[in-house]
Amino acid sequence: MAYKKRIFSLLLALVLVLGQGLYFADYIQAARVDLIITGTGVYEEVVITEEDWAKYEMVERHYSTNNSLFFHKIVKVKGYDLFDLIGEDNLKTDQDYEVKFTCADGFEFTMTISQLKNAYFFRDFTEASKEEVRPMIGKYIAELIEYPKNNFSPPVSWTDRELTEKDIDRSFPRLVFGQTNIDDMNQSRWGKEIVKITVGEERQELPAIEKYSPYKHISYEGAPYNIDAITG
Incomplete structure (x- = not known):
């Protein structure tokens, strides 16, 4: 025994x-995980490690921005389309889900799917120049032009340039999204070092x-x- x-x-x-x-x-x-996309608003969780980024296509986009100091800027970003990372077929469409972004320092902020999608790039900061722009997780970022409040008089002109390794964003993964109007302070809400994206409610696991x-x-x-x- x-x-x-x-x-x-x-x-x-x-x-x-x-x-x-x-x-x-x-x-x-x-x-080792860089980013987790989870929540009741997606069918399956997405876990992205450092090695996984190579599986996704990189894109370049321009964004018009404004911040809390009323500096209007044109910014060029290279990175990953947010909805490509989530997965177009992975995102539930039964409601306008709230999306919570969690940063590495614990800071959190929320937007809805419609707010993320219904955003614009104002090419010369006039209403006539606006075009739809999708949100991104940016890896490279460069400010092409900057206008302080006392020197901002649209329409503006600017010169494009190629992004290089010198433009790599030390705050990657960074959320980047467009404006709803010319004075929308979108840049003040560009989240740095996003580690978790929760679509809808938290999953119970x-x-x-x-x-x-x-x-x-x-x-x-x-x-x-x-x-x-x-x-x-």
């Missing part, structure tokens, strides 16, 4: 080690440590655990 108990104890210890190994493997993987616990009950998730397995 004592021999059987020792065997059982060894097997139980092995299960514990393997379970913890799976947990720490998840932890290590999470530490088990913590990783509970997923891999050898003690969870065989018929349902979570506590109470199988006491027989613990006590022998």
